[in-house]
Amino acid sequence: MKIAVGLSGGVDSSVTAALLKEAGHDVVGITMKIWKEGRYRGGTKDACFGPGEADDIARAEALCARLGIPYRVFDCAEEYEKGVLDYFRKEYLAGRTPNPCIRCNVFLKFGVLPSLARKSGLEFERFATGHYARLREENGTVALYAAIDERKDQSYFLYRLKQSQLKELLFPLGGLQKSEVRELARKFGLAVKDKPDSQDFYSGDHTELLDTPDRPGHIVDTHGTVLGTHRGFWHFTIGQRKGLGVAAPYPLYVLDLNPCRNEVVVGAAAETVCHSFSIVDCNWISDTPENGAAVSVKIRSASRPVAAIVSEAGNGTFVLNIPGGVASAARGQSAVLYREGRVLGGGIIEEIGKENPG
Secondary structure (H helix, E strand, C coil): CEEEEECCCCHHHHHHHHHHHHCCCEEEEEEEECCCCCCCCCCCCCEEECCCHHHHHHHHHHHHHHHCCCEEEEECHHHHHHHHHHHHHHHHHCCCCCCHHHHHHHHHHHHHHHHHHHHCCCCCCEEECCCCEEEEEECCEEEEEECCCCCCCCHHHHCCCCHHHHCCEECCCCCCCHHHHHHHHHHCCCCCCCCCCCCEEECCCCHHHHCCCCCCEEEECCCCCEEEEECCHHHCCCCCCCCCCCCCCCCCEEEEEECCCCEEEEECHHHHEEEEEEEEEEEECCCCCCCCEEEEEECCCCCCCEEEEEEEEECCEEEEEEEEEEECCCCCCEEEEEECCEEEEEEEEEEEECCCCC
């Protein structure tokens, strides 16, 4: 089988390519170049977007030379700027909490990149990546499942993929533990066997991407009492505890961001908990969940799923009632629904309810 492998220069995608090559497939490595020199400063953190991209490309090229497979790089910097960074900037400055990695996956990594590769003349039947997730064919559709390794599971980031995309994908690492992948990297003698995982979306301070001058404002409690000042609400995130610069007899957390008033609203830990929220702009991988269905929901990739009941509210809006509550839900976040490890789909959090519906 002819397979294109999306290479990032890290251990996961490298092992993916080596496994498929060992299995006898006709493999080609492809990488999307998204960093534009001189546009942003970046930093030193190992991240998907930053000035270290040139080193990552060099590692991917060296891997392909070692495996004896072709390698191509495609410049996607303009598409990344328009499709991911513009979205990130717009959402953040509206006081919302976007997830650029989800946007990048559906729009660039599994959209623009394979499309450009095919337009360049490359022929392949499947597109493989090092994502920790699993795919199964069920009743004529492709189902997406969480990875075996719960700590590395990346299915949360993939919930917006369409059937047309899922049908051509391969995730060879979804049934492996990260420790097994590291061991395979050693077995294959890969230079990246001990390379740390990327932990961040951007290698520098994310506020640099917003390109917005500081604008002093107030830090207030839920009653509107001024507790302190800040340099701009975009320097904060929902649920943040450290770095508030406000003294209080108990720990304070960011509860809300008000872009109109340039206010940061803070409160106690108990005030971060919500028991319901609505989601819009939904994507359902196969069937739309039925009213009253019991599901599990995650509002962050690294969080544990919590029990919820889903109901349709009309006009494409769904409501999640969460009896046990969930902390620090934020408008703009993605809420991803699961049932027994299978990703049903999800949407963008819009309205948040604090009261327990009982």
